[in-house]
Amino acid sequence: VLVALDARERDRALADLALFLAATGGGAVLLSLGLGILLARSVLGPVHRMTAEAATLTPEDMERRLRPDTVVKELHRLAETLNSALDRLGEAMARQRRFASDASHELRTPVSVLMANAELLLRRPRSEEEYRMGLRRQLKTAGQMRDVAENLLALARADASADGFARDPLLLDEVAAAAAADFAPLAEEGGVRLEVANGRPVPVTGDPVHLHRLVSNLVSNAVKFTPAGGVVSVRASAEDGEATLTVEDTGPGIAKEHLGRIFDRFYRICDARHQAEGAGLGLAIVDGIVRAHGGRIEVESRPGEGSRFRVRMALRGHGDGGEES
Structure with missing residues (x-):
């Protein structure tokens, strides 16, 4: 017995299914590609904008900065x-x-x-x-x-900054005495009495060369501006967890209008009591060295009564990151 079935209907159904699958697959691929492009643009767009903005920065415009608010949170x-x-x-x-x-x-x-x-x-x-x-x-x-x-x-x-400074354990009183001794001949020649107080050891952590320069600059100024018969005293002490260096003189003093600027570079006091000598860098160097050691400097002065410079910095083992010896 022969049974015949028309296959054309089946072939059309299979062709329609193949066309549907091809269209659906192609659409999915195109959709995926489009979404991928959009995603890449959304992710890389801020990076490209940041790169373009960074490329416009020049040495003449170093104040400009990249703005985090213009990029996605992940790039902040x-x-x-x-x-x-x-x-x-x-x-x-x-x-x-x-x-x-x-x-x-x-x-x-x-x-x-x-x-x-x-x-x-x-x-x-x-x-x-x-x-x-x-x-x-x-x-x-x-x-x-x-x-x-x-x-x-x-x-x-x-x-x-202090990164280039040595961080050695040392005694501030010994540094002060050694630096002051360098100016003993100059003080004697000018008729100035140079006194160095001897007390308890004052341990600090710092750069011995720069601290020596700090003391030298202060003592040099004091001796230079103190008239014959005057006194310059140098003292290092430990007070309330701080190392204190005091350089005091009986010189002409500093007028109030100058006190706020004496640590500026190239600032020199030109009046009847002070002759403009040097480059006006000594006290600026002192201030820079003090700050590099995490300290501070104070000055008290009255015209005709002399001046007192006081440097304060951490004692070794008291907030300087060192250990007490």
Whole structure:
């Protein structure tokens, strides 16, 4: 018995099913592709915007920063990290520019003096003694330039933060006594009595070279401005968990209008009681060294009665991260 069945209907159904599956599959692929593109744009778009904004930053516009509010929340941390790096870079560039400005400001005059003296010596034949005198002037000017360069380097190191400073255990009283002793001949020559108080040891953690410079600058100023018959006293002590260095003099004192600026770079007091000597960097260096050691400096002064500079910093084992010995 033969049974026949028309297959055309089945073939059409299978063709329709294949067409449906192909259309559905293609649509799913296109939909997935579209969603993938949208997702990639939503994720990478803020990164591209951040990259484009970062590319517009220039050394002349170091105040600009990336705005975390313009990107998705997940990228806020990245923007803040980049801004932190830009802050450090900006600070480094500011220090570099300030150093270059300070150097050009202070070295311009001695360089001009050197050139003028050399031109004067070469203008006509001179005696041996005249050449000697000219060379002495040149040597003095070169010494001033060396002092300026050393002071500027000390300021630059202090500006760069305490990372470049040694953190050695030492006794502040010994550093103060050693630095003050360097000025004993100068004080004696000027008729000034230099007193160094001997007390209990004052242990601190710090950079011995820079702390020596700190004391030297304070004592140098005190001896320089104290008239014959006056007294300069240096004392290191431990008070309430702090190490205190006090340098006091019986000099002309400092007027109130100057007290707020004496730690500024290149600030010099020019009046009848003070002759403008030096570059006006000594106290700026002192302030930078004190801050680099996490300390503070105070000054008390009255015209005609003298001045008292007091430096305070942590005793070793009292908030400085060191251990008491």
